[in-house]
Amino acid sequence: MRRRHKAPAAPLPQRDGIDPVRLRLPADPDGAWATVRDHLAARYAGAIGAEAVDAMFREGRVVGTEGPVASDEPYTAGRYLWFHRDFAPEEPVPFEVGIVHRDERLVVADKPHFLATTPRGRHITETALARLRRDLELPELQPAHRLDRLTAGLALFVVRPGDRGAYQTLFRDREVRKEYEAVAPYDPAVALPRTVRSRIVKERGVMAAREEPGEPNSESRIELLEHHAGLGLYRLLPATGRTHQLRVHMNSLGLPLLNDPVYPVVQESGPDDYSRPLQLLAKVLEFTDPVTGEPLRFESGLRLTRWPATRRSR
Incomplete structure (x- = not known):
């Protein structure tokens, strides 16, 4: 039976009660991603766009187990990354829990x-x-x-x-x-x-x-x-x-x-x-x-x- 790999603890705290996104870099059989940035830009092109991905790297918001990740770091399958999404403004629900x-x-x-x-x-x-x-x-x-x-x-x-x-x-x-x-x-x-x-x-x-x-x-x-x-x-x-x-x-x-x-x-x-x-x-x-x-x-x-x-x- 294949043993399930346990992910390391997130190096980022919650923000507004929300956990950071955890991403384990997948295999790249075609060699399409030379750098970590290449993969994130392709993965989130439709959701947030390449410019937002670049901003996350510039601001040190993409983090690995050893700290902030640079955009030009070589792509390594299986590596864990964390980052916080930027959420669209939400209308407050005017009732208490x-x-x-x-x-x-x-x-x-x-x-x-x-x-x-x-x-x-x-x-x-x-x-x-x-x-x-x-x-x-x-x-x-x-x-x-x-x-x-x-x-x-x-x-x-x-x-x-x-x-x-x-x-x-x-x-x-x-x-x-x-x-x-x-x-x-x-x-x-x-x-x-x-x-x-x-x-x-x-x-x-x-x-x-x-x-x-x-x-x-x-x-x-x-x-x-x-x-x-x-x-x-x-x-x-x-x-x-x-x-x-x-x-x-x-x-x-x-x-x-x-x-x-x-x-x-x-x-x-x-x-x-x-x-x-x-x-x-x-x-x-x-x-x-x-x-x-x-x-x-x-x-x-x-x-x-x-x-x-x-x-x-x-």
Whole structure:
């Protein structure tokens, strides 16, 4: 069995809660790259351009295990390099990340609507992970799972990197009980509670997931908690974790979530309207701690804005 090579520790600290890019130079069978600069200029030509690559070398921002790397250093396959990307300015999400629980192993956060869980795409520094690393001074903090950017509620983060696998395995093996709340239209013709099972497919680059014939790969239990003035407050219990699963299943019942920009119709992209958050909240996480064996239950302190708190019966 081929042994996996362990990368050396990064010689650069985080910046704004974001790790430096780590790059291991690949083999060059055609001899196309005489220098380190040649490879980076070719690799990132479309993303940042050759001029930006040259600026990184001039400013000493490309670093190896022994310090800054010069642009004319010979190309050596297998060598590790690190550097920080220059991020485009991001609009600050005007909501705080709440802390529901914190100890030496875990941080359970109340993620607000519109804030991504982890860096991805155009959301890098304005993410729950980056904020928590900065605010809590926990540079090694890692997520155990991920919530959609538009969904609010509980997100579990692991303080010690060595523990992360154990908590990720809980989610992979469906050993975490997850409970959501949602506000959607009320239809007395839709018999509830019920369990919805279907096959959900999500294609890369396509905004909406879709259901198609075939063996189900998703399962959600849907319960009505209350209804008032044509709206319902629902408890959603996913047994699986497909992308957009709860939104797809509610839409399939003719009960699309309020303020959903994708279901039933994909809306044109534009600036976030912070006054119209998706009415979906990750309310409860419950599991047995894989490190201590202790049963744990966490509940979000957030609420859905379209359901008045005075009407909550629970």
